[in-house]
Amino acid sequence: MAKELKELTKRADNYSQWFNDLVVKADLAEQSAVRGCMVIKPYGYAIWEKMQHQLDLMFKETGVQNAYFPLLIPKSFLSREAEHVKGFAKECAVVTHYRLKSDESGNGVVVDPAARLEEELIIRPTSETIIWNTYKNWIQSWRDLPLMCNQWCNVMRWEMRTRPFLRTSEFLWQEGHTAHATREEAEEEARRMLHVYADFAEQWMAVPVVQGVKSETERFAGALDTYTIEAMMQDGKALQSGTSHFLGQNFAKSFDVTFLNKENQQEYVWATSWGVSTRLIGALIMTHSDDNGLVLPPKLAPIQVVMIPIGRGEEQMQAINNKLQPVVEQLKRLGITVKYDDSDNKRPGFKYADYELKGVPVRIVMGGRDLENNTVELMRRDTLEKETVTFDGLAERIITLLDDIQENIFNKALTYRDQHIYECNNYDEFKQRIKDGGFFLCHWDGTEETEAQIKEETQATIRCVPFGVEQTEGIDMVSGKPAKYRVIIARSY
Amino acid sequence: MAKELKELTKRADNYSQWFNDLVVKADLAEQSAVRGCMVIKPYGYAIWEKMQHQLDLMFKETGVQNAYFPLLIPKSFLSREAEHVKGFAKECAVVTHYRLKSDESGNGVVVDPAARLEEELIIRPTSETIIWNTYKNWIQSWRDLPLMCNQWCNVMRWEMRTRPFLRTSEFLWQEGHTAHATREEAEEEARRMLHVYADFAEQWMAVPVVQGVKSETERFAGALDTYTIEAMMQDGKALQSGTSHFLGQNFAKSFDVTFLNKENQQEYVWATSWGVSTRLIGALIMTHSDDNGLVLPPKLAPIQVVMIPIGRGEEQMQAINNKLQPVVEQLKRLGITVKYDDSDNKRPGFKYADYELKGVPVRIVMGGRDLENNTVELMRRDTLEKETVTFDGLAERIITLLDDIQENIFNKALTYRDQHIYECNNYDEFKQRIKDGGFFLCHWDGTEETEAQIKEETQATIRCVPFGVEQTEGIDMVSGKPAKYRVIIARSY
Numbered sequence: 001m002a003k004e005l006k007e008l009t010k011r012a013d014n015y016s017q018w019f020n021d022l023v024v025k026a027d028l029a030e031q032s033a034v035r036g037c038m039v040i041k042p043y044g045y046a047i048w049e050k051m052q053h054q055l056d057l058m059f060k061e062t063g064v065q066n067a068y069f070p071l072l073i074p075k076s077f078l079s080r081e082a083e084h085v086k087g088f089a090k091e092c093a094v095v096t097h098y099r100l101k102s103d104e105s106g107n108g109v110v111v112d113p114a115a116r117l118e119e120e121l122i123i124r125p126t127s128e129t130i131i132w133n134t135y136k137n138w139i140q141s142w143r144d145l146p147l148m149c150n151q152w153c154n155v156m157r158w159e160m161r162t163r164p165f166l167r168t169s170e171f172l173w174q175e176g177h178t179a180h181a182t183r184e185e186a187e188e189e190a191r192r193m194l195h196v197y198a199d200f201a202e203q204w205m206a207v208p209v210v211q212g213v214k215s216e217t218e219r220f221a222g223a224l225d226t227y228t229i230e231a232m233m234q235d236g237k238a239l240q241s242g243t244s245h246f247l248g249q250n251f252a253k254s255f256d257v258t259f260l261n262k263e264n265q266q267e268y269v270w271a272t273s274w275g276v277s278t279r280l281i282g283a284l285i286m287t288h289s290d291d292n293g294l295v296l297p298p299k300l301a302p303i304q305v306v307m308i309p310i311g312r313g314e315e316q317m318q319a320i321n322n323k324l325q326p327v328v329e330q331l332k333r334l335g336i337t338v339k340y341d342d343s344d345n346k347r348p349g350f351k352y353a354d355y356e357l358k359g360v361p362v363r364i365v366m367g368g369r370d371l372e373n374n375t376v377e378l379m380r381r382d383t384l385e386k387e388t389v390t391f392d393g394l395a396e397r398i399i400t401l402l403d404d405i406q407e408n409i410f411n412k413a414l415t416y417r418d419q420h421i422y423e424c425n426n427y428d429e430f431k432q433r434i435k436d437g438g439f440f441l442c443h444w445d446g447t448e449e450t451e452a453q454i455k456e457e458t459q460a461t462i463r464c465v466p467f468g469v470e471q472t473e474g475i476d477m478v479s480g481k482p483a484k485y486r487v488i489i490a491r492s493y
Numbered sequence: 494m495a496k497e498l499k500e501l502t503k504r505a506d507n508y509s510q511w512f513n514d515l516v517v518k519a520d521l522a523e524q525s526a527v528r529g530c531m532v533i534k535p536y537g538y539a540i541w542e543k544m545q546h547q548l549d550l551m552f553k554e555t556g557v558q559n560a561y562f563p564l565l566i567p568k569s570f571l572s573r574e575a576e577h578v579k580g581f582a583k584e585c586a587v588v589t590h591y592r593l594k595s596d597e598s599g600n601g602v603v604v605d606p607a608a609r610l611e612e613e614l615i616i617r618p619t620s621e622t623i624i625w626n627t628y629k630n631w632i633q634s635w636r637d638l639p640l641m642c643n644q645w646c647n648v649m650r651w652e653m654r655t656r657p658f659l660r661t662s663e664f665l666w667q668e669g670h671t672a673h674a675t676r677e678e679a680e681e682e683a684r685r686m687l688h689v690y691a692d693f694a695e696q697w698m699a700v701p702v703v704q705g706v707k708s709e710t711e712r713f714a715g716a717l718d719t720y721t722i723e724a725m726m727q728d729g730k731a732l733q734s735g736t737s738h739f740l741g742q743n744f745a746k747s748f749d750v751t752f753l754n755k756e757n758q759q760e761y762v763w764a765t766s767w768g769v770s771t772r773l774i775g776a777l778i779m780t781h782s783d784d785n786g787l788v789l790p791p792k793l794a795p796i797q798v799v800m801i802p803i804g805r806g807e808e809q810m811q812a813i814n815n816k817l818q819p820v821v822e823q824l825k826r827l828g829i830t831v832k833y834d835d836s837d838n839k840r841p842g843f844k845y846a847d848y849e850l851k852g853v854p855v856r857i858v859m860g861g862r863d864l865e866n867n868t869v870e871l872m873r874r875d876t877l878e879k880e881t882v883t884f885d886g887l888a889e890r891i892i893t894l895l896d897d898i899q900e901n902i903f904n905k906a907l908t909y910r911d912q913h914i915y916e917c918n919n920y921d922e923f924k925q926r927i928k929d930g931g932f933f934l935c936h937w938d939g940t941e942e943t944e945a946q947i948k949e950e951t952q953a954t955i956r957c958v959p960f961g962v963e964q965t966e967g968i969d970m971v972s973g974k975p976a977k978y979r980v981i982i983a984r985s986y
Contacts, residue, residue, distance in 0.1 A: 032627065033570070034563045034614065039627050042558035042642060049559060065535035066542060070527045071616075071647055071663050072586070075593070077526070079601045089593040089602050093565070095616065096589045096604065098651040100568070100582040108572045109582050111589065111613055120604055121527065123564075123588065123616075134525065134532050143838065149535060154564055154647065158591040170564050345636065 008357075010291050015235040019286055023164045026294050026357050028281070036162040036169030040278065043358065046302035047281055048172065052152060054204055054299075055174065055276070058196050059150050064176060067149040069130050072121035077129035080254040084128065087221020091158040093123040093169075123156040128222065128247070128273055131177045132255040139269060141260045142181050146189070150176040165282035166239070166493050173277035179269045181261065183248070186270035187225075190246040193274040194227040197242035205280065206297040206410035207231050207287045208417050209241060210439070210488060212464025217451055220273075224248040230463045230488065232417045233286040236437015238463045238492040241283045244274035282493070288382075288409050294359025295382055297409055298402040303339045305331060305398055306360045310348055310367040317342070320366050323391065330395040336402070356381060361405050362398055366391075382409050423486070427477040430489075434458050439490045441469070443483035445476035453478055454489060463488045501850075503784050508728040512779055516657045519787045519850050521774070529655040529662030533771070536851065539795035540774055541665065545645060547697055547792075548667065548769070551689050552643050557669060560642040562623050565614035570622035573747040577621065580714020584651040586616040586662075616649040621715065621740070621766055624670045625748040632762060634753045635674050639682070643669040658775035659732070659986050666770035672762045674754065676741070679763035680718075683739040686767040687720040690735035698773065699790040699903035700724045700780045701910050702734060703932070703981060705957025710944055713766075717741040723956045723981065725910045726779040729930015731956045731983040734776045737767035775986070781875075781902050787852025788875055790902055791895040798824060798831045798891055799853045803841055803860040810835070813859050816884065823888040829895070849874060854898050855891055859884075875902050916979070920970040923982075927951050932983045934962070936976035938969035946971055947982060956981045 008025055009017040023029050028044030040048065056066070072095060078085045099115035102108075124130065131149070139147060152174045162168050176193060180186040194211055201207045209229035219226040223245035230238045249268040252258070258266045288295040298304050307324055311317030321342065331338045339360070341351055348365070355363055363379040370376050376394060379386045382405050389397065420438035424430045430440055444450060444462065455461050464487065471485040501518055502510040516522050521537030533541065549559070565588060571578045592608035595601075617623065624642070632640060645667045655661050669686060673679040687704055694700045702722035712719040716738035723731045742761040745751070751759045781788040791797050800817055804810030814835065824831045832853070834844055841858070848856055856872040863869050869887060872879045875898050882890065913931035917923045923933055937943060937955065948954050957980065964978040 030627075030630075032563045033567060033623065034565050037563040037565065039563065040561040042560045045560045046558070048561075065539070067535045067538045068533040068541075068665060070525045070530040070532065071649065072527050072530065074526060075602060075604075078593070085593075085602055089595070092591070092593050093588045093614075094590040094593065094604050095586045097587040098585070100571070100578075100585050100587065100615075102582075109568060109578055111568075111587050121586075122593075130526065134523075137523075156564065172561060 008291065008293065011234065018291070019282075020164065022285060022289060022293065026359065028285075029164045031164070034169075036159055038164050038168050040172070043302060044281060047284070047296070047300055048278060050300045050302070051200075051204070051280060052174075055196075055200055056152075058200060059174075059176065062148075062192060062196065063146075064148045064150045064178075066151060068151055068153070069127050069134065071124055071153075073124050073127070073130045075120045075122055077133060078122060080129060081222045081250055083250075084222035088125045088157070092125060093156045093158055095121040095123065124153075125155055125157045126273075126275070127151070127153075127155075127175055128177065128251050129255070132251040132257055132271070135177075135179055135269070136255055136257045139179060139257055139259050142262055145179055145181045145259060145269070146185065147179040148176070148189075149178070150174055163282075163493075165278055165285070168278075171277050171279070173275050175273060175275040178272045179252075179257070180272070181259065181267075181270070183270050186248075186272050187246050190225065190227055190244045190272040190274065193272070194229065194242070194244040197244065197274070197276055198229050201229055201231065201241060201280075201283075202410065204297065204299050205284050205287075206299075206406055206413060207241070207283055208410065208414040210464065210466050211468070212466040212488065214243075214464055215451060215462045215487070217448055218462065220245045222247060222250050224250070228464050230439075230490075231283050231287060232420060232439060232490075233283075233493070234416070236420050236439075236490070238439065238488075238490040239279075239283050239286065240463070240492065241280060242274070242276040245272060247271035247273060287413050289359065292384070293357030295409060296359035296361060298361045298406045301359065301361050302337065303355075303358070303360045304336050304402060305338045305362045305364065306355045307338060307340050307364045307366070308348060308351055309340075309342050310365060311371075312368055316368055316371065320371055323371065324364075324366055327394050331398065334395070334399065336399070356384075362401055364394070364398075380405055382412075421488075425474070425477055430477060431458055434460050434489075434491065437491065439463070439488045441466075441486045442489050443474035443476050443485070444487045445479050445481040445483045447479070447481075450476060450478045458491075460489050460491045463490050463492065501784065501786065504727065511784070512775075513657065515778060515782060515786065519852065521778075522657045524657070527662075529652055531657050531661050533665075536795060537774060540777070540789070540793055541771060543793045543795070544693075544697070544773060545667075548689075548693055549645075551693060552667075552669065555641075555685060555689065556639075557641045557643045557671075559644060561644055561646070562620050562627065564617055564646075566617050566620070566623045568613045568615055570626060571615060573622060574715045574743055576743075577715035581618045581650070585618060586649045586651055588614040588616065617646075618648055618650045619766075619768070620644070620646075620648075620668055621670065621744050622748070625744040625750055625764070628670075628672055628762070629748055629750045632672060632750055632752050635755055638672055638674045638752060638762065639678065640672040641669070641682075642671070643667055656775075656986075658771055658778070661771075664770050664772070666768050668766060668768040671765045672745075672750070673765070674752065674760075674763070676763050679741075679765050680739050683718065683720055683737045683765040683767065686765070687722065687735070687737040690737065690767070690769055691722050694722055694724065694734060694773075694776075695903065697790065697792050698777050698780075699792075699899055699906060700734070700776055701903065701907040703957065703959050704961070705959040705981065707736075707957055708944060708955045708980070710941055711955065713738045715740060715743050717743070721957050723932075723983075724776050724780060725913060725932060725983075726776075726986070727909070729913050729932075729983070731932065731981075731985040732772070732776050732779065733956070733985065734773060735767070735769040738765060740764035740766060780906050782852065785877070786850030788902060789852035789854060791854045791899045794852065794854050795830065796832045796848075796851070796853045797829050797895060798855045798857065799848045800831060800833050800857045800859070801841060801844055802833075802835050803858060804864075805861055809861055809864065813864055816864065817857075817859055820887050824891065827888070827892065829892070849877075855894055857887070857891075873898055875905075914981075918967070918970055923970060924951055927953050927982075927984065930984065932956070932981045934959075934979045935982050936967035936969050936978070937980045938972050938974040938976045940972070940974075943969060943971045943974075951984075953982050953984045956983050956985065
């Protein structure tokens with residue numbers, strides 16, 4: 001482990017390599033035998049389970065129900081919404097056959113040419129088309145609305161360049177699809193779910209986010225508006241962490257989904273869709289972690305507290321166990337996940353490094369001297385501060401500390417983020433400073449030409465028109481034309 | 494609704510049609526636009542979520558961790574284990590391309606012939622191959638064992654004849670895959686998980702099951718032993734509801750997975766795999782439900798109690814609400830899911846029929862007279878018995894009743910099952926009686942020939958060699974040869 005830890009690239013040396021190393025060394029995920037698809041290992045998956053559990057509660061509180069729609073989508077469905085197919089056609093995994101047969105040697109198998117599908121099927125890159133084709137039969141009158149379903153599932157987008165959690169060909173996500181009677185209700189729903197995502201990011205992941213609306217170029221294929229939460233990583237780049245789309249009546253028209261309104265007239269239904277994915281784990285890692293390994297927010301850490309007894313001889317070990325076990329039980333009753341590591345095949349130094357690497361928020365060590373003094377050594381992962389504290393009231397102290405860590409890492413990330421948001425009015429200055437990362441609040445004339453020029457010349461993109469920012473008119477720094485508002489421009493993942 | 498209910502086929506008329514009707518009318522699932530794939534609707538999915546939640550707890554209590562492995566499996570992986578590929582090749586959905594492009598008309602899309610995969614990828618029919626290819630890198634020494642992972646996911650088997658929940662091309666399931674240092678440990682694990690499935694079926698689904706081991710012909714492709722739980726449906730047919738496989742060293746050898754044992758020697762790892770699927774929902778429906786609709790076990794019912802206030806005028810309605818709401822709150826605090834249905838757009842009769850159809854275990858109705866008399870009308874779905882009871886202590890009464898219903902439907906199913914298990918020693922008698930369904934305990938000579946003859950002549954199969962049955966030697970009723978034990982023979986889904 002000592003050796004492995006040394007091999008963890010430093011953030012300052014190569015931030016991107018540090019991330020890739022960390023994903024593997026902290027046992028979160030690894031590359032699989034299938035191009036661009038990862039295996040999510042138990043430790044990484046445990047984080048995803050905690051995320052799912054909380055998000056699922058938050059969705060259900062708004063009245064959303066879970067359901068499950070088919071993995072495969074008939075090719076013709078994709079074509080029905082013109083923008084949608086343009087956006088996804090280039091990255092579709094296509095099923096063409098439904099049977100294998102023995103090859104001539106008898107040792108292997110080949111695709112059976114006689115088992116060709118009449119119509120090819122696409123592994124869902126997202127499910128708007130199959131879901132709206134289904135909603136058609138579920139919606140007749142205004143009484144059937146709103147209809148709000150979510151599914152937790154896998155999707156596939158054949159990406160050319162992949163990175164664990166951030167961009168993989170297959171990924172796990174949730175996709176919510178809602179149907180409403182009015183434009184206003186649908187827009188409200190799209191914004192409501194954006195706020196749910198922002199609350200989750202900030203309160204559970206301890207990741208501060210900017211909420212805003214995407215430019216037309218960056219919209220979801222088939223949406224009238226795409227809302228986004230954008231987080232800032234430690235290298236100053238943006239990570240789009242969740243999106244919520246107001247789809248207007250586009251899919252309702254493509255799939256002929258109408259309802260009888262209260263005035264007894266047939267109308268097309270209004271739609272939203274919204275999703276977050278295992279990409280959130282990438283955001284989590286890149287926001288908080290350091291050169292020693294992961295730093296996990298206590299609310300999502302698979303192991304929240306580790307306790308390591310260090311006794312000499314069986315008798316002392318037993319005495320330490322007797323002292324610590326009631327605290328373990330007390331914490332478990334309070335819903336805290338505790339790992340009690342008295343394994344004897346690893347040295348304490350190895351254990352320390354390993355739990356640091358894994359980002360366990362609180363470490364308690366009790367040795368012989370602690371036993372004598374009625375103390376323990378307590379370490380918090382976020383600051384790596386160690387303290388010798390009295391054993392009395394240990395469980396309560398840990399609970400308070402977990403809250404404190406959650407708050408501290410959020411504040412740390414928030415301070416970093418706010419220190420790296422700049423107003424900028426000069427394109428030359430922008431071109432220089434964007435190299436060091438950060439979010440730039442710049443006036444934009446609203447044209448695709450300017451947006452394209454910025455991207456071409458700086459590899460930065462318009463992340464969003466941010467909400468909650470007082471907007472004033474001004475001059476676009478690139479074109480010199482009048483601009484109604486400032487947008488956030490940044491390089492991104 | 495009254496009309497729809499009339500349309501629910503009676504079990505006695507056509508059991509199979511009754512099942513298909515019920516799945517659709519109770520809003521559990523429906524056929525999708527993709528051949529053999531269903532949409533699981535919110536009400537059906539809510540049952541699956543409850544199943545998942547409980548099974549997941551039970552798995553984790555045995556030390557199993559969740560993980561996630563790729564959806565797609567390289568074709569060559571399937572061929573590595575000879576029996577495995579034989580079992581699955583005929584029902585594989587094959588991905589051959591990774592891109593679409595506009596067709597000549599510009600209105601549609603076609604598969605881009607330039608985007609052909611070098612090696613075809615199979616949508617997982619089960620994941621032994623990709624997982625054992627991964628385990629190879631996770632296992633070096635005996636200290637890495639046992640390794641016990643589970644995944645909740647979708648799988649695809651291109652079935653020619655499909656039925657909702659019972660047999661669909663895509664289905665949701667969990668698949669556990671464990672690796673052990675010794676044969677004994679692996680066999681013990683395979684049996685342990687079978688017992689977990691049996692406990693879940695009996696205690697949560699209220700479905701009594703026979704546990705046993707499959708004949709060689711009926712084994713999972715690549716297993717040395719397949720253990721099974723077999724439930725009896727109301728038509729006397731068997732439904733295989735869960736299987737657990739002892740895989741020996743077959744997959745370890747195919748994927749070269751060895752470990753250094755305590756004696757410092759390289760050895761192949763021993764394996765198990767085990768799974769249950771959305772088929773369990775089929776078992777649930779077919780075991781308990783009746784001509785009025787679903788009968789759901791309280792422990793898995795998405796709505797456990799429905800309360801329907803029937804007031805005349807706003808004032809009376811308000812008085813009833815004031816009386817019932819505290820009970821709703823009290824039940825919710827106790828973890829009971831209560832639906833309070835005061836909607837005014839449906840008549841009481843419609844609501845009654847609808848909640849019966851949906852299998853809600855307990856229905857409480859309070860009308861004007863009840864208000865005067867301090868009573869409610871209470872109906873239990875399993876027996877359809879109605880009772881007017883005092884309002885006092887209502888929550889406690891409901892809790893007790895839910896337990897009682899859970900127990901009662903299990904006992905009812907158990908009685909039915911036990912009344913339809915027969916010892917049979919005469920093949921002519923067997924051929925006659927099998928037409929009416931039931932499980933037949935018959936001596937079997939252990940040969941594939943006899944097994945094939947029974948299947949050919951009666952469409953019945955050997956379901957398993959049952960555990961917990963006192964076995965005596967005897968004579969095979971078909972071949973007249975000596976037989977060491979009795980097996981269960983039945984027609985099945």
